Amino acid sequence: MTTLEALHLSKDYPIRGRGLRPQTLKAVDDVSLLVRPGESVALVGESGSGKSTIAKMLIRLTEPTGGDITLDGERIPAGRRATKRYRKRVQMVFQDPFSSLNPSLPIRHQLVRPLRIHGIVRTRAEEERELRRLLDSVNLAPASEILAKYPHELSGGQRQRIAIARALAPRPEVLIADEPVSMLDVSIRLEILQLLDDLKRERNLAVLYITHDLATARHFSTQIVVMRHGRVVERGRSADVILDPVHPYTQLLVRAAPDPHSEPFQVDPDRHLGSPDVLVSPSDPGPADERHWARAWADDAAVAELLARV
Numbered sequence: 362m363t364t365l366e367a368l369h370l371s372k373d374y375p376i377r378g379r380g381l382r383p384q385t386l387k388a389v390d391d392v393s394l395l396v397r398p399g400e401s402v403a404l405v406g407e408s409g410s411g412k413s414t415i416a417k418m419l420i421r422l423t424e425p426t427g428g429d430i431t432l433d434g435e436r437i438p439a440g441r442r443a444t445k446r447y448r449k450r451v452q453m454v455f456q457d458p459f460s461s462l463n464p465s466l467p468i469r470h471q472l473v474r475p476l477r478i479h480g481i482v483r484t485r486a487e488e489e490r491e492l493r494r495l496l497d498s499v500n501l502a503p504a505s506e507i508l509a510k511y512p513h514e515l516s517g518g519q520r521q522r523i524a525i526a527r528a529l530a531p532r533p534e535v536l537i538a539d540e541p542v543s544m545l546d547v548s549i550r551l552e553i554l555q556l557l558d559d560l561k562r563e564r565n566l567a568v569l570y571i572t573h574d575l576a577t578a579r580h581f582s583t584q585i586v587v588m589r590h591g592r593v594v595e596r597g598r599s600a601d602v603i604l605d606p607v608h609p610y611t612q613l614l615v616r617a618a619p620d621p622h623s624e625p626f627q628v629d630p631d632r633h634l635g636s637p638d639v640l641v642s643p644s645d646p647g648p649a650d651e652r653h654w655a656r657a658w659a660d661d662a663a664v665a666e667l668l669a670r671v
């Protein structure tokens with residue numbers, strides 16, 4: 362199975378400065394990461410710290426300014442074919458299931474496409490079998506009903522399950538999950554994170570989990586990497602980073618995190634996750650306004666469309 366490694370990754374964006382001279386923003390500055398099979402690494406940090414830029418570089422949507430990305434120690438050559446082979450192995454789950462699925466296509470179409478593009482199925486019979494297997498793996502049933510639906514006919518949680526099934530379709534070895542539950546209702550966030558965790562174990566996936574949420578980062582990840590202003594300020598075993606943070610910024614994040622022991626946190630009573638800190642704060646940002654959806658749709662849909670093609 363596959364280990365994903367980022368070595369001294371950096372990304373500069375040109376920005377308009379005050380003077381005439383062009384300036385650059387170091388969105389990511391010398392970041393190294395290692396994600397092993399069967400392991401989840403959480404990338405945490407405040408908004409603008411560079412987490413999504415790292416995800417975009419790792420899925421090869423953005424070219425790094427410097428550094429390398431390797432799979433099992435091998436650098437990925439440039440070019441469309443190599444990118445397609447890479448994306449068969451490294452898949453992404455986006456933040457917003459309301460926008461990452463094409464609203465005008467039935468679910469069947471959205472799942473069949475990656476199966477065909479990556480040569481997973483050859484015959485109609487194989488296609489049907491694989492579609493059912495995919496839906497089964499994300500706990501969605503009955504298959505024939507779900508496959509005939511359009512995204513707007515599904516709930517947010519169901520849509521994110523479909524997005525996860527689509528990411529699993531090429532049978533990837535690495536999954537990048539960029540804030541996979543932050544747009545969902547608080548009541549279903551844990552279910553989706555638990556699903557990702559189960560899939561990681563069953564399929565020995567290497568998972569990079571990008572989040573603002575320290576509690577779920579700790580519970581669902583082996584390692585936590587803390588970013589600030591494009592740089593890694595602290596990393597280590599999840600429990601160590603949360604319980605004994607060394608860097609003042611991590612200490613601040615931990616102090617600012619909602620207290621999982623105080624009301625009104627919610628937990629799914631049917632799940633015994635073994636840790637009181639796997640709770641979700643209802644004060645987290647919920648669904649945003651209409652304009653936000655429109656903007657988010659434009660972004661995520663374009664990216665998901667691009668990934669489906671290559």
Ligand SMILES: Nc1ncnc2c1ncn2[C@@H]1O[C@H](COP(=O)(O)OP(=O)(O)OP(=O)(O)O)[C@@H](O)[C@H]1O
Nearest residue numbers: 374375386388406407408409410411412413414415
């Ligand atoms: N295409 C771009 N052009 C210029 N600047 C960009 C671009 N994309 C991101 N940035 C800047 O890079 C920095 C890092 O952004 P990034 O989206 O990676 O942060 P983030 O940690 O993922 O934030 P969030 O949690 O809000 O998604 C920010 O200052 C952002 O404004």
